[in-house]
């Protein structure tokens with residue numbers, strides 16, 4: 001990694017991180033790499049939530065603080081072999097692009113440190129544990145939104161559904177809320193040949209699985225969006241035994257708080273009602289895990305203007321919101337936030353695989369665009385807000 005007049009080599013930074021991926025909340029080496037790079041920029045990084053890193057860049061005079069966020073963790077995925085920059089950590093891979101996000105934010109940090117904004121302050125937040133480990137909440141608990149309290153926050157995701165060279169910034173919801181549920185159906189076990197002497201929880205579970213889909217098709221306004229997925233369904237030990245219990249585990253994705261609360265409430269009613277109708281009992285455990293990522297329209301407009309400076313107006317495109325989850329919304333707090341999708345697909349080079357796929361990759365031409373978008377947004381926000 002070279003700093004200095006030529007600037008950080010973003011491809012080298014990304015590839016170094018890609019070779020050394022680390023799982024959520026275990027980003028030890030990554031955090032050290034980030035800290036060392038920030039120190040070379042004469043910044044003063046501090047650890048946050050263990051493996052997270054924070055650093056502020058103060059402008060010439062007082063003004064608002066903008067938080068810029070990059071996540072740093074990798075996934076338990078075995079990368080396909082044959083890449084010169086492939087993971088050297090078996091079973092762990094940067095399969096979501098967070099290596100790229102970290103490189104983009106380091107690149108923006110270097111530029112902002114070299115020529116600080118005239119007023120206000122930029123807070124760099126290198127976040128651990130985005131992939132289901134609640135890293136954003138851990139950072140907030142450890143002071144990431146402390147004084148001077150950020151007035152707004154921005155983050156980006158390299159996005160394989162968009163071609164490299166394009167940027168999309170949605171108004172309103174762009175990533176869904178993520179919830180977890182488990183339904184335990186308690187029946188009465190027995191011999192497979194004598195079902196009348198038992199209460200079969202498998203039959204009840206089957207009915208519950210099917211009925212849960214009516215939460216989407218019959219209980220949700222068709223113009224709204226909900227996903228209910230049962231990802232695990234477990235019961236029994238042998239073909240000729242009626243088990244005593246069946247367990248369903250799954251996830252609910254929503255964009256709206258009211259829809260989210262209603263779905264949780266009605267899931268309980270549906271599961272317990274169906275179980276009771278069959279002489280069984282259902283216990284529903286429901287956890288609200290991550291809020292939806294909702295872009296503030298005014299901040300989103302500012303980020304789109306910055307994107308137009310970086311890639312040209314015609315390359316600022318629209319995109320579909322995703323039912324995937326993100327915990328960046330936790331760092332938005334109650335303040336306006338914006339999350340941008342930076343295209344990284346390159347069909348000609350075979351860079352088309354979905355995030356979390358073992359063959360996922362990014363077109364590295366997107367890295368300077370992500371860096372420039374973060375920098376341009378920070379300068380524009382601090383100059384105008």
Ligand SMILES: [Zn+2]
Pocket residue numbers: 096131355356
């Ligand atoms: Zn991911």
Ligand SMILES: [Zn+2]
Pocket residue numbers: 096097098130157
């Ligand atoms: Zn991700």
